[in-house]
Amino acid sequence: MLKAFIVLGLVSALAGVGAGADLLHRMPIYKWENSVKSRKNVMSEVAHLRGKYNVATTATSDIISGEPLANSMNMYYYGQITIGTPGVIFIVMFDTGSANLWVPSYNCTSTACLSHTQYNPNQSTTFVPNGSDITLKYGTGGMSGYLAMDTVTVNNLVILNQTFGVAVSELDNHFDNVAFDGILGMGFANLAEDSVTPPFYNMYNEALISQPVFSFYLSIDGTTSMGGELILGGSDPNYYIGNMTYVPISRDDYWQFDMSEAVLNGVTLCSNCQAIADTGTSLIMAPIDAYTKLYSTLDINPDASVDCSTVSSMPVLKFVIGGTVFGIPPSYYVLYLDGECVVGIQTMGTDFWILGDIFIGQYYTEFDVGNNRIGFASVSGAQYTNQANSQFASFTTIFSLFALLNIILKLY
Incomplete structure:
Protein backbone atom coordinates (compact mmCIF):
# COMPACT_ATOMS: atom_id res chain seq x y z
CA MET A 1 0.00 0.00 0.00
CA LEU A 2 2.85 2.42 0.86
CA LYS A 3 4.43 1.59 -2.48
CA ALA A 4 1.18 2.43 -4.26
CA PHE A 5 0.87 5.81 -2.50
CA ILE A 6 4.46 6.71 -3.41
CA VAL A 7 3.92 5.80 -7.04
CA LEU A 8 0.66 7.79 -7.15
CA GLY A 9 2.36 10.81 -5.59
CA LEU A 10 5.22 10.79 -8.05
CA VAL A 11 2.89 10.36 -11.02
CA SER A 12 0.90 13.35 -9.76
CA ALA A 13 4.10 15.38 -9.53
CA LEU A 14 4.97 14.47 -13.10
CA ALA A 15 1.53 15.48 -14.32
CA GLY A 16 1.52 18.85 -12.52
CA VAL A 17 -0.79 20.15 -9.84
CA GLY A 18 -4.00 20.05 -11.84
CA ALA A 19 -6.48 20.40 -8.99
CA GLY A 20 -4.72 23.44 -7.57
CA ALA A 21 -4.47 25.05 -10.97
CA ASP A 22 -8.25 24.75 -11.39
CA LEU A 23 -8.74 27.08 -8.40
CA LEU A 24 -6.67 29.82 -9.97
CA HIS A 25 -8.15 32.90 -11.58
CA ARG A 26 -6.65 33.63 -14.98
CA MET A 27 -6.37 37.08 -16.50
CA PRO A 28 -5.33 37.02 -20.19
CA ILE A 29 -2.39 39.33 -20.81
CA TYR A 30 -2.05 40.98 -24.19
CA LYS A 31 1.15 42.28 -25.67
CA TRP A 32 1.49 45.53 -27.55
CA GLU A 33 4.62 46.64 -29.31
CA ASN A 34 5.15 49.86 -31.19
CA SER A 35 4.89 49.34 -34.94
CA VAL A 36 8.26 51.09 -35.25
CA LYS A 37 10.44 50.71 -32.18
CA SER A 38 13.57 52.79 -31.83
CA ARG A 39 16.37 53.71 -29.49
CA LYS A 40 14.35 56.80 -28.57
CA ASN A 41 11.61 54.53 -27.22
CA VAL A 42 14.16 52.87 -24.95
CA MET A 43 15.35 56.24 -23.69
CA SER A 44 11.73 57.26 -23.08
CA GLU A 45 11.34 54.19 -20.92
CA VAL A 46 14.46 55.11 -18.94
CA ALA A 47 13.01 58.61 -18.37
CA HIS A 48 9.71 57.06 -17.27
CA LEU A 49 11.51 54.83 -14.76
CA ARG A 50 13.47 57.76 -13.32
CA GLY A 51 10.22 59.44 -12.38
CA LYS A 52 8.66 56.23 -11.14
CA TYR A 53 11.61 55.49 -8.83
CA ASN A 54 12.23 59.16 -7.92
CA VAL A 55 15.69 59.23 -9.48
CA ALA A 56 17.01 62.62 -10.59
CA THR A 57 18.75 62.96 -13.94
CA THR A 58 22.47 63.42 -13.34
CA ALA A 59 25.58 63.29 -15.42
CA THR A 60 26.52 59.89 -13.99
CA SER A 61 23.07 58.38 -14.53
CA ASP A 62 22.71 59.77 -18.04
CA ILE A 63 25.00 57.51 -20.04
CA ILE A 64 23.17 58.54 -23.20
CA SER A 65 22.18 62.18 -23.19
CA GLY A 66 21.25 65.06 -25.42
CA GLU A 67 18.76 63.13 -27.57
CA PRO A 68 15.04 63.90 -27.90
CA LEU A 69 12.78 61.25 -26.43
CA ALA A 70 9.99 59.48 -28.26
CA ASN A 71 6.46 60.11 -26.98
CA SER A 72 5.84 56.41 -26.43
CA MET A 73 7.80 53.58 -24.93
CA ASN A 74 8.83 50.13 -25.96
CA MET A 75 6.57 47.25 -24.96
CA TYR A 76 3.66 46.67 -22.61
CA TYR A 77 1.66 43.77 -21.27
CA TYR A 78 -1.90 44.72 -20.43
CA GLY A 79 -5.38 43.36 -19.74
CA GLN A 80 -9.01 44.41 -19.41
CA ILE A 81 -10.88 45.43 -16.28
CA THR A 82 -14.24 47.13 -15.84
CA ILE A 83 -15.08 50.04 -13.55
CA GLY A 84 -18.51 51.23 -12.45
CA THR A 85 -22.10 50.05 -12.87
CA PRO A 86 -22.77 49.36 -15.66
CA GLY A 87 -19.15 48.36 -16.12
CA VAL A 88 -16.98 50.32 -18.55
CA ILE A 89 -14.00 48.45 -20.02
CA PHE A 90 -10.57 49.92 -19.37
CA ILE A 91 -7.25 48.59 -20.65
CA VAL A 92 -4.66 48.69 -17.86
CA MET A 93 -1.01 47.81 -17.51
CA PHE A 94 -0.41 45.49 -14.56
CA ASP A 95 2.58 47.11 -12.88
CA THR A 96 4.42 45.50 -9.95
CA GLY A 97 6.54 48.66 -9.68
CA SER A 98 3.63 50.79 -8.41
CA ALA A 99 0.60 50.22 -6.18
CA ASN A 100 -2.23 52.53 -7.28
CA LEU A 101 -4.99 51.99 -9.82
CA TRP A 102 -5.77 55.01 -11.99
CA VAL A 103 -7.64 55.78 -15.22
CA PRO A 104 -8.38 59.03 -17.16
CA SER A 105 -11.29 61.28 -16.25
CA TYR A 106 -14.05 62.35 -18.65
CA ASN A 107 -13.14 66.00 -18.07
CA CYS A 108 -9.42 65.57 -18.76
CA THR A 109 -8.43 67.34 -21.97
CA SER A 110 -4.80 66.26 -22.39
CA THR A 111 -3.87 64.34 -25.54
CA ALA A 112 -3.28 61.19 -23.52
CA CYS A 113 -6.74 61.38 -21.91
CA LEU A 114 -8.62 62.17 -25.10
CA SER A 115 -7.10 59.20 -26.92
CA HIS A 116 -8.17 56.70 -24.25
CA THR A 117 -11.30 55.49 -22.46
CA GLN A 118 -12.36 57.95 -19.76
CA TYR A 119 -14.17 57.40 -16.48
CA ASN A 120 -17.38 59.36 -15.93
CA PRO A 121 -18.67 59.03 -12.34
CA ASN A 122 -22.03 60.47 -13.38
CA GLN A 123 -22.70 57.35 -15.43
CA SER A 124 -22.05 54.84 -12.62
CA THR A 125 -24.69 54.00 -10.03
CA THR A 126 -22.05 52.63 -7.65
CA PHE A 127 -19.73 55.67 -7.64
CA VAL A 128 -18.90 57.08 -4.20
CA PRO A 129 -16.99 60.39 -3.97
CA ASN A 130 -13.84 60.43 -1.86
CA GLY A 131 -12.98 64.11 -1.74
CA SER A 132 -9.19 63.70 -1.81
CA ASP A 133 -6.72 64.72 -4.50
CA ILE A 134 -3.94 62.49 -5.78
CA THR A 135 -0.74 63.02 -7.78
CA LEU A 136 1.41 60.23 -9.18
CA LYS A 137 4.82 60.75 -10.75
CA TYR A 138 5.85 58.99 -13.91
CA GLY A 139 8.70 60.09 -16.15
CA THR A 140 8.94 63.83 -16.63
CA GLY A 141 5.42 64.38 -15.33
CA GLY A 142 2.68 62.00 -14.26
CA MET A 143 -1.00 62.33 -13.46
CA SER A 144 -2.95 64.50 -11.09
CA GLY A 145 -6.59 64.20 -10.22
CA TYR A 146 -8.87 62.95 -7.47
CA LEU A 147 -9.72 59.73 -5.68
CA ALA A 148 -12.98 57.94 -6.35
CA MET A 149 -14.61 54.77 -5.07
CA ASP A 150 -16.50 52.36 -7.31
CA THR A 151 -16.94 48.71 -8.25
CA VAL A 152 -13.90 47.31 -10.06
CA THR A 153 -14.08 43.93 -11.79
CA VAL A 154 -10.91 42.02 -12.64
CA ASN A 155 -11.45 38.76 -14.52
CA ASN A 156 -14.96 38.31 -13.04
CA LEU A 157 -13.65 39.08 -9.55
CA VAL A 158 -15.90 41.89 -8.35
CA ILE A 159 -14.19 44.28 -5.91
CA LEU A 160 -16.73 46.45 -4.12
CA ASN A 161 -15.86 50.02 -3.18
CA GLN A 162 -12.34 50.05 -4.62
CA THR A 163 -10.58 53.39 -4.26
CA PHE A 164 -8.68 54.52 -7.35
CA GLY A 165 -7.27 57.61 -8.99
CA VAL A 166 -9.10 59.55 -11.70
CA ALA A 167 -6.67 61.59 -13.81
CA VAL A 168 -7.85 65.11 -14.54
CA SER A 169 -4.52 65.95 -16.16
CA GLU A 170 -1.74 63.73 -17.50
CA LEU A 171 1.49 65.66 -17.49
CA ASP A 172 3.66 63.07 -19.21
CA ASN A 173 3.35 62.82 -22.99
CA HIS A 174 4.81 59.30 -22.82
CA PHE A 175 1.20 58.16 -22.35
CA ASP A 176 -0.04 59.77 -25.57
CA ASN A 177 0.36 56.74 -27.84
CA VAL A 178 0.30 53.76 -25.48
CA ALA A 179 -2.14 50.87 -25.84
CA PHE A 180 -3.48 51.09 -22.29
CA ASP A 181 -5.79 53.60 -20.60
CA GLY A 182 -4.36 53.47 -17.09
CA ILE A 183 -2.22 51.50 -14.67
CA LEU A 184 -3.16 48.89 -12.06
CA GLY A 185 -0.35 48.80 -9.51
CA MET A 186 0.50 45.48 -7.89
CA GLY A 187 3.24 46.59 -5.53
CA PHE A 188 2.98 46.34 -1.76
CA ALA A 189 0.41 48.47 0.04
CA ASN A 190 3.22 50.53 1.62
CA LEU A 191 4.01 51.85 -1.87
CA ALA A 192 0.51 53.19 -2.55
CA GLU A 193 0.00 56.95 -2.57
CA ASP A 194 -2.51 58.37 -0.08
CA SER A 195 -2.60 55.02 1.79
CA VAL A 196 -5.03 53.58 -0.77
CA THR A 197 -5.57 49.82 -0.46
CA PRO A 198 -4.41 48.26 -3.77
CA PRO A 199 -6.95 46.16 -5.71
CA PHE A 200 -5.09 42.89 -5.13
CA TYR A 201 -5.28 43.33 -1.34
CA ASN A 202 -9.02 43.87 -1.59
CA MET A 203 -9.40 40.74 -3.71
CA TYR A 204 -7.99 38.75 -0.83
CA ASN A 205 -9.72 40.77 1.92
CA GLU A 206 -13.08 40.17 0.22
CA ALA A 207 -12.32 36.42 -0.15
CA LEU A 208 -12.35 36.59 -3.94
CA ILE A 209 -9.10 34.58 -4.05
CA SER A 210 -7.97 31.85 -1.68
CA GLN A 211 -4.30 32.88 -1.34
CA PRO A 212 -2.62 36.32 -1.34
CA VAL A 213 -0.42 35.26 -4.26
CA PHE A 214 -0.28 36.28 -7.90
CA SER A 215 2.08 35.31 -10.69
CA PHE A 216 3.02 36.30 -14.22
CA TYR A 217 3.66 34.23 -17.28
CA LEU A 218 4.80 36.59 -20.03
CA SER A 219 5.30 35.47 -23.60
CA ILE A 220 8.05 37.47 -25.27
CA ASP A 221 8.25 35.23 -28.34
CA GLY A 222 5.90 34.88 -31.27
CA THR A 223 3.98 37.28 -33.45
CA THR A 224 0.51 37.21 -31.90
CA SER A 225 -0.86 39.79 -29.50
CA MET A 226 -1.42 37.17 -26.79
CA GLY A 227 1.16 37.95 -24.15
CA GLY A 228 0.56 35.34 -21.46
CA GLU A 229 -1.46 35.29 -18.24
CA LEU A 230 -1.68 36.99 -14.89
CA ILE A 231 -2.60 34.26 -12.40
CA LEU A 232 -4.53 35.47 -9.34
CA GLY A 233 -4.53 33.32 -6.21
CA GLY A 234 -1.39 31.26 -6.83
CA SER A 235 0.88 29.87 -9.53
CA ASP A 236 0.27 27.47 -12.40
CA PRO A 237 3.02 24.78 -12.56
CA ASN A 238 2.03 24.03 -16.13
CA TYR A 239 3.80 27.24 -17.13
Missing part, protein backbone atom coordinates in the same frame (compact mmCIF):
# COMPACT_ATOMS: atom_id res chain seq x y z
CA TYR A 240 7.21 26.38 -15.75
CA ILE A 241 9.60 23.45 -15.47
CA GLY A 242 11.51 22.45 -12.35
CA ASN A 243 11.29 23.95 -8.89
CA MET A 244 10.48 27.51 -7.94
CA THR A 245 13.39 29.37 -6.32
CA TYR A 246 12.13 31.60 -3.51
CA VAL A 247 13.87 34.52 -1.83
CA PRO A 248 12.47 36.80 0.90
CA ILE A 249 11.52 40.37 0.16
CA SER A 250 14.12 42.75 1.57
CA ARG A 251 11.92 45.85 1.41
CA ASP A 252 8.13 45.59 1.27
CA ASP A 253 7.13 48.43 -1.02
CA TYR A 254 8.66 47.48 -4.33
CA TRP A 255 9.19 43.76 -4.97
CA GLN A 256 12.80 44.06 -3.85
CA PHE A 257 15.06 41.15 -2.90
CA ASP A 258 18.69 40.14 -2.35
CA MET A 259 20.63 38.98 -5.40
CA SER A 260 23.90 37.23 -4.64
CA GLU A 261 25.73 38.10 -7.82
CA ALA A 262 25.52 39.32 -11.41
CA VAL A 263 28.15 37.99 -13.82
CA LEU A 264 28.90 38.59 -17.49
CA ASN A 265 31.63 36.67 -19.32
CA GLY A 266 33.47 35.96 -16.08
CA VAL A 267 33.30 39.59 -14.95
CA THR A 268 31.48 40.12 -11.65
CA LEU A 269 29.16 43.06 -12.17
CA CYS A 270 28.03 43.13 -8.56
CA SER A 271 28.00 41.04 -5.38
CA ASN A 272 25.36 41.06 -2.65
CA CYS A 273 23.17 43.29 -4.81
CA GLN A 274 19.58 44.42 -4.51
CA ALA A 275 17.07 43.83 -7.32
CA ILE A 276 13.43 44.68 -8.02
CA ALA A 277 11.05 42.66 -10.21
CA ASP A 278 9.01 45.14 -12.26
CA THR A 279 6.44 44.13 -14.87
CA GLY A 280 6.02 47.81 -15.76
CA THR A 281 9.18 47.97 -17.85
CA SER A 282 10.54 45.95 -20.74
CA LEU A 283 14.14 46.70 -19.77
CA ILE A 284 16.76 45.57 -17.30
CA MET A 285 18.19 48.51 -15.36
CA ALA A 286 21.64 48.13 -13.79
CA PRO A 287 23.43 50.11 -11.07
CA ILE A 288 25.88 52.58 -12.56
CA ASP A 289 29.02 50.64 -11.51
CA ALA A 290 27.64 47.38 -12.89
CA TYR A 291 26.59 49.07 -16.12
CA THR A 292 30.05 50.58 -16.59
CA LYS A 293 31.58 47.09 -16.42
CA LEU A 294 28.89 45.66 -18.69
CA TYR A 295 29.33 48.54 -21.14
CA SER A 296 33.04 47.78 -21.42
CA THR A 297 32.64 43.98 -21.58
CA LEU A 298 30.07 44.09 -24.38
CA ASP A 299 31.83 46.89 -26.30
CA ILE A 300 28.61 48.91 -26.48
CA ASN A 301 28.63 52.02 -28.66
CA PRO A 302 28.00 55.40 -26.98
CA ASP A 303 24.42 55.38 -28.32
CA ALA A 304 23.73 51.96 -26.68
CA SER A 305 23.82 50.13 -30.02
CA VAL A 306 25.92 47.09 -30.92
CA ASP A 307 26.91 45.46 -34.18
CA CYS A 308 24.03 43.08 -35.02
CA SER A 309 26.45 40.55 -36.50
CA THR A 310 28.10 40.08 -33.09
CA VAL A 311 24.94 39.39 -31.04
CA SER A 312 25.05 35.59 -31.38
CA SER A 313 28.58 35.48 -29.96
CA MET A 314 27.86 37.70 -26.95
CA PRO A 315 27.97 36.13 -23.47
CA VAL A 316 25.04 35.11 -21.29
CA LEU A 317 24.18 37.56 -18.50
CA LYS A 318 23.87 35.53 -15.29
CA PHE A 319 22.03 36.47 -12.09
CA VAL A 320 22.51 34.34 -8.96
CA ILE A 321 19.31 34.43 -6.90
CA GLY A 322 18.63 32.13 -3.95
CA GLY A 323 21.50 29.87 -4.98
CA THR A 324 20.16 29.40 -8.52
CA VAL A 325 21.74 30.84 -11.66
CA PHE A 326 19.27 32.62 -13.93
CA GLY A 327 20.79 33.39 -17.31
CA ILE A 328 19.64 35.83 -19.99
CA PRO A 329 21.05 35.06 -23.46
CA PRO A 330 22.02 37.92 -25.79
CA SER A 331 19.11 37.09 -28.10
CA TYR A 332 16.87 38.45 -25.31
CA TYR A 333 18.88 41.29 -23.79
CA VAL A 334 19.70 42.83 -27.19
CA LEU A 335 16.67 44.46 -28.83
CA TYR A 336 16.27 44.79 -32.59
CA LEU A 337 14.83 48.27 -32.99
CA ASP A 338 14.14 50.05 -36.25
CA GLY A 339 16.98 48.37 -38.12
CA GLU A 340 19.57 48.52 -35.35
CA CYS A 341 20.53 46.39 -32.37
CA VAL A 342 20.24 48.14 -29.01
CA VAL A 343 21.17 46.69 -25.63
CA GLY A 344 18.05 46.43 -23.47
CA ILE A 345 20.14 46.88 -20.32
CA GLN A 346 20.35 50.51 -19.26
CA THR A 347 21.17 52.52 -16.15
CA MET A 348 19.74 55.50 -14.32
CA GLY A 349 22.24 55.70 -11.46
CA THR A 350 20.45 53.63 -8.81
CA ASP A 351 22.22 51.22 -6.46
CA PHE A 352 19.76 48.42 -7.32
CA TRP A 353 18.83 46.40 -10.40
CA ILE A 354 15.38 46.49 -12.01
CA LEU A 355 14.47 43.22 -13.70
CA GLY A 356 11.75 43.96 -16.24
CA ASP A 357 10.08 41.91 -18.93
CA ILE A 358 13.37 40.81 -20.52
CA PHE A 359 13.91 38.78 -17.33
CA ILE A 360 10.31 37.98 -16.39
CA GLY A 361 9.60 36.75 -19.90
CA GLN A 362 12.27 34.09 -19.35
CA TYR A 363 11.31 33.20 -15.80
CA TYR A 364 7.80 32.63 -14.46
CA THR A 365 7.52 34.95 -11.47
CA GLU A 366 5.43 34.40 -8.35
CA PHE A 367 4.63 37.36 -6.08
CA ASP A 368 3.72 35.97 -2.64
CA VAL A 369 2.29 38.74 -0.47
CA GLY A 370 1.32 36.39 2.38
CA ASN A 371 4.81 34.96 2.85
CA ASN A 372 6.62 38.16 1.89
CA ARG A 373 8.67 36.42 -0.79
CA ILE A 374 9.17 36.22 -4.54
CA GLY A 375 9.78 33.11 -6.62
CA PHE A 376 11.27 32.40 -10.05
CA ALA A 377 11.19 29.31 -12.26
CA SER A 378 12.25 28.72 -15.83
CA VAL A 379 9.53 28.91 -18.46
CA SER A 380 11.45 26.72 -20.90
CA GLY A 381 13.33 24.60 -18.38
CA ALA A 382 16.67 26.08 -19.42
CA GLN A 383 18.53 28.45 -17.12
CA TYR A 384 20.86 29.58 -19.93
CA THR A 385 23.96 29.16 -17.81
CA ASN A 386 25.58 28.51 -21.17
CA GLN A 387 24.36 28.69 -24.72
CA ALA A 388 24.83 24.99 -25.43
CA ASN A 389 22.63 22.10 -24.37
CA SER A 390 19.86 24.47 -23.22
CA GLN A 391 17.16 22.09 -24.46
CA PHE A 392 18.62 19.28 -22.37
CA ALA A 393 17.83 21.27 -19.23
CA SER A 394 14.13 21.19 -20.12
CA PHE A 395 14.06 17.46 -19.43
CA THR A 396 16.16 17.46 -16.26
CA THR A 397 13.26 17.58 -13.79
CA ILE A 398 11.21 14.88 -15.53
CA PHE A 399 14.24 12.60 -15.83
CA SER A 400 15.08 13.05 -12.14
CA LEU A 401 11.55 12.17 -11.03
CA PHE A 402 11.53 9.00 -13.11
CA ALA A 403 14.94 8.04 -11.70
CA LEU A 404 13.68 8.60 -8.15
CA LEU A 405 10.57 6.54 -8.87
CA ASN A 406 12.73 3.65 -10.12
CA ILE A 407 14.90 3.71 -7.00
CA ILE A 408 11.89 3.67 -4.67
CA LEU A 409 10.27 0.78 -6.53
CA LYS A 410 13.46 -1.24 -6.11
CA LEU A 411 13.59 -0.50 -2.40
CA TYR A 412 10.05 -1.77 -1.91
